[in-house]
Amino acid sequence: MDNKLYVDKYYMTEVDSFADSIYCHHAVMGETFIAEHSHKKGQFLYTEGGIVFLKTPEKSYFLPARHYIWIPAGIRHSIHPSSPQVIMRNLYFPAFHTDTDFFDRVNIYPVNDFLIEFIMFTNRWTGNISPTEASKFAIAKAFKLILPEVSNTELPLALPYPKHEKLKDIVNYLDHRIDENISFKMLAQEFDISERTLARLFQRELNMSFIQYYTILRMLSALKLLLDEKLHINEVALRVGYSSLPTFSNTFNKIIGVRPSEYVKNKNLLL
Structure with missing residues (x-):
């Protein structure tokens, strides 16, 4: 799909529209600042084309190329990319009964080739994926389930305030x-x-x-x-x-x- 700009502020209006859906969005940032906000879903964020600073009330995180950040549900954060041309690849997940404490922490992890292929596979999806879309939902849910398995090395790319x-x-x-x-x-x-x-x-x-x-x-x-x-x-x-x-x-x-x-x-x- 062609990457579009973040002009609709979807992250403020659509991510939590359906409690049980997985929300997928790939887009060119289009701006140099996303104001502080939070979601009821956990967020997987991967970026291309530049670096991103992500700030929570407690810490400032640095997200470089070939790394992703996991943001737990309810964590207030703002996003500061190095340029409006940064591409952001987001997947927002509801809680599953299989979740471990891995998903309770904000952390940055390197991305291996397998996960990159999985990320790029999700590029074909936009918006809500509901449980009734069995095939898509199962694949997207599997994405979340494998994160703890392929994310063994958390990087200390954060500084507390x-x-x-x-x-x-x-x-x-x-x-x-x-x-x-x-x-x-x-x-x-x-x-x-x-x-x-x-x-x-x-x-x-x-x-x-x-x-x-x-x-x-x-x-x-x-x-x-x-x-x-x-x-x-x-x-x-x-x-x-x-x-x-x-x-x-x-x-x-x-x-x-x-x-x-x-x-x-x-x-x-x-x-």
Whole structure:
């Protein structure tokens, strides 16, 4: 089918029209922002042609190429694509008695070739698929059922929002100096706070250590540079504060699951 624009705000008006249907929609985004909203159904979201930030009241998620995000029912979220040309492939599912706690969490997972083929198969469908359409419904339901089986590696491509005012200033400081390789000691001195207190602040407010937060922040920035600005890997490493390319490559691999050279090679498959 030809991808159409998101001009009808279907996600606000149609997704929950029938409680027991599976809703399918593939379209060019057509806009740079989808306002905060929620659904009574769980949402599978896969994108092509750019990157997407998805924000919930608690976290900011980064959805790169060849990954999908699962959004449980009732989770308020807004969507921020890198351009209006991003293609969004959505499947919205009601709850099934076979659901596990996998479907209770917002998470991002890599997509393998099998799941890509399944996603593209659903491209022929638009709108509600009701249980009375036995063949279509069974196939679409199977799509949901296989997700936990093919999604073994969740990626930490999300950063929580701090509520503490001083920590807000601290993470903003880090974000705007991503190329400087700021040490924990330097950060504590800059904000006139003891290292012990700062460590406790990160753990209590964000449920992660400074190094965990800072590493994910740098890798998310690296992903954005690789996708949006198409910089060479050496330059990306420097732009996110790594003077050693092997160290950057190893860290990227640990967080993202592939080395930056592999990511650059594969990222154009569905762009």
